[in-house]
Amino acid sequence: MSKWYLYGIALVAGVANAIEPGQNATLAKVTGQPMLAGLFCFGLAIACFLAAMVVARLRGRTRAEAATPVPWWAWPGGILGAAVVLAQLYISEKVGAAPFLGCVITAGVVGSIILDHHGLVGFARHRAGRWRILGGALMVAGVALVAAF
Numbered sequence: 001m002s003k004w005y006l007y008g009i010a011l012v013a014g015v016a017n018a019i020e021p022g023q024n025a026t027l028a029k030v031t032g033q034p035m036l037a038g039l040f041c042f043g044l045a046i047a048c049f050l051a052a053m054v055v056a057r058l059r060g061r062t063r064a065e066a067a068t069p070v071p072w073w074a075w076p077g078g079i080l081g082a083a084v085v086l087a088q089l090y091i092s093e094k095v096g097a098a099p100f101l102g103c104v105i106t107a108g109v110v111g112s113i114i115l116d117h118h119g120l121v122g123f124a125r126h127r128a129g130r131w132r133i134l135g136g137a138l139m140v141a142g143v144a145l146v147a148a149f
Contacts, residue, residue, distance in 0.1 A: 021092035069098035
């Protein structure tokens with residue numbers, strides 16, 4: 001079965017990722033309360049997850065024993081998500097949408113090339129060949145152009 005539709009969903013997520021910093025920064029600016037704006041964003045995200053769980057009928061409780069084989073580094077992912085939202089709240093408006101998102105996406109791609117190459121944090125190994133490295137370098141050059149002009 002083809003998985004091309006997944007790229008479409010990823011593209012929609014990318015557009016949402018471009019819109020979200022502006023929404024969060026505006027909420028922080030207008031309310032004058034960046035941390036409260038961040039809490040609201042996370043509260044709304046939790047409500048969306050709960051609604052999705054109801055729709056998907058995934059309301060079952062997980063036994064505590066099921067969590068024991070989870071590696072330690074898998075648990076603090078929410079901290080990284082909070083760091084992204086804090087950056088949106090405090091930085092995106094100051095540097096602009098394109099440079100901010102360009103830096104976020106480019107750092108994510110370059111970091112992902114490294115994670116894939118070494119098979120870290122649960123990802124399968126994918127060698128960082130010359131084309132992947134060239135793609136990452138072109139992204140760095142592209143975000144430098146976007147930020148400079």
